[in-house]
Amino acid sequence: MPRPILATIHVDSMKQNLAKAKSLSPGAKAWGVLKANGYGHGLERAMRGFAEADGLALIEVDNAVKLRELGWKKPILLLEGFFSLSDLHTMAGYDIQAAVHCDAQLAWLEQVAPQLGERGIRFDLHLKMNTGMNRLGFKPEAFAAAHARLSAMACVGGITMMTHFANADDIEHPLLPIAEQIRRFELGAAGLPGPRSLSNSAGVLLHHALRNDWIRPGIMLYGGSPGGGGAEQFGLQPTMTLSSEIIGVQEIGAGEAVGYGSRFQAEAPMRIGVVACGYADGYPRVAPLGTPVLVDGVRTRLVGRVSMDMLTVDLTDLPQARIGSKVILWGKGLPIDEVAAAAGTIGYELMCALAPRVPVVED
Numbered sequence: 001m002p003r004p005i006l007a008t009i010h011v012d013s014m015k016q017n018l019a020k021a022k023s024l025s026p027g028a029k030a031w032g033v034l035k036a037n038g039y040g041h042g043l044e045r046a047m048r049g050f051a052e053a054d055g056l057a058l059i060e061v062d063n064a065v066k067l068r069e070l071g072w073k074k075p076i077l078l079l080e081g082f083f084s085l086s087d088l089h090t091m092a093g094y095d096i097q098a099a100v101h102c103d104a105q106l107a108w109l110e111q112v113a114p115q116l117g118e119r120g121i122r123f124d125l126h127l128k129m130n131t132g133m134n135r136l137g138f139k140p141e142a143f144a145a146a147h148a149r150l151s152a153m154a155c156v157g158g159i160t161m162m163t164h165f166a167n168a169d170d171i172e173h174p175l176l177p178i179a180e181q182i183r184r185f186e187l188g189a190a191g192l193p194g195p196r197s198l199s200n201s202a203g204v205l206l207h208h209a210l211r212n213d214w215i216r217p218g219i220m221l222y223g224g225s226p227g228g229g230g231a232e233q234f235g236l237q238p239t240m241t242l243s244s245e246i247i248g249v250q251e252i253g254a255g256e257a258v259g260y261g262s263r264f265q266a267e268a269p270m271r272i273g274v275v276a277c278g279y280a281d282g283y284p285r286v287a288p289l290g291t292p293v294l295v296d297g298v299r300t301r302l303v304g305r306v307s308m309d310m311l312t313v314d315l316t317d318l319p320q321a322r323i324g325s326k327v328i329l330w331g332k333g334l335p336i337d338e339v340a341a342a343a344g345t346i347g348y349e350l351m352c353a354l355a356p357r358v359p360v361v362e363d
């Protein structure tokens with residue numbers, strides 16, 4: 001029998017979450033964001049889950065090619081753009097779109113523009129504006145000039161104007177509220193033609209009035225919350241359930257400790273369940289005492305340090321629990337965001353960190 005740990009991907013829930021994103025943004029097209037192996041769900045599986053998306057967006061050009069080979073016919077967008085001149089030839093060969101966020105990318109495009117233009121290649125590109133995130137993009141005051149450079153190239157087709165929000169989940173942010181990012185965007189984009197793409201999940205869920213021609217939801221499609229509220233409150237469904245089983249039980253007395261470092265000490269006699277799941281499966285090692293875990297559908301708590309292949313839970317109030325009892329680490333019945341919050345991180349990181357050694361099935 002295989003080790004009992006398992007990730008179950010709920011492809012139907014992926015479809016429903018996408019439908020939710022689209023219903024919240026009437027008139028806009030939707031990229032399904034597939035970064036990081038589809039937020040840990042698998043590229044091909046995410047492609048099927050988001051078959052109704054108008055396009056798929058990711059980071060790596062080789063994975064973009066893979067999507068084409070898997071039969072994806074609609075648009076594909078590289079969110080960080082291209083990393084070299086040679087990527088442009090791959091993009092041309094597979095009809096892949098990209099963000100353009102810096103002068104170096106404009107220069108690469110200019111180098112190949114005459115040659116590719118002559119061959120009839122027309123890239124649809126997404127000119128990115130830095131409206132305060134200060135990662136990628138042209139400053140508002142440099143945007144029109146970058147737009148003009150792109151427009152002048154023979155190999156450029158459509159130009160979408162794009163920006164990314166730093167704080168869409170926190171309307172009252174004291175330093176950079178979303179309203180300020182929108183103000184800068186409008187300033188930089190003033191008078192320029194073409195479609196616009198602004199909203200990530202938080203934008204879609206919390207800022208319905210934003211004008212988008214293309215939305216870029218990621219985490220919400222995977223049933224996770226971008227912040228600013230729980231995923232359930234937004235009507236999203238979990239798409240990944242990480243489950244395992246109890247593989248050992250220890251009865252311990254008052255004063256005895258559990259696990260590496262003997263960090264947890266029992267105050268009274270306890271039953272401890274050992275779960276086949278550890279940090280080498282993607283469970284966060286930093287998860288502290290009290291992190292919620294479901295055993296036979298009942299909520300209990302993590303005790304002791306998470307080790308590589310195992311973690312330990314409190315079974316004192318679960319007398320029926322025994323070897324083989326079903327354990328849910330996150331997913332259906334236990335929101336991933338709750339586990340993440342206990343561990344001081346976000347659902348995104350837990351999903352993306354699902355380890356390759358965990359077998360994955362679909363239901």
Ligand SMILES: *Cc1c(COP(=O)(O)O)cnc(C)c1O
Nearest residue numbers: 033079164200201216217218219
């Ligand atoms: C990751 C990413 C998204 C999706 O963000 P979520 O918070 O997961 O919805 C959208 N746009 C860009 C540019 C991204 O990098």
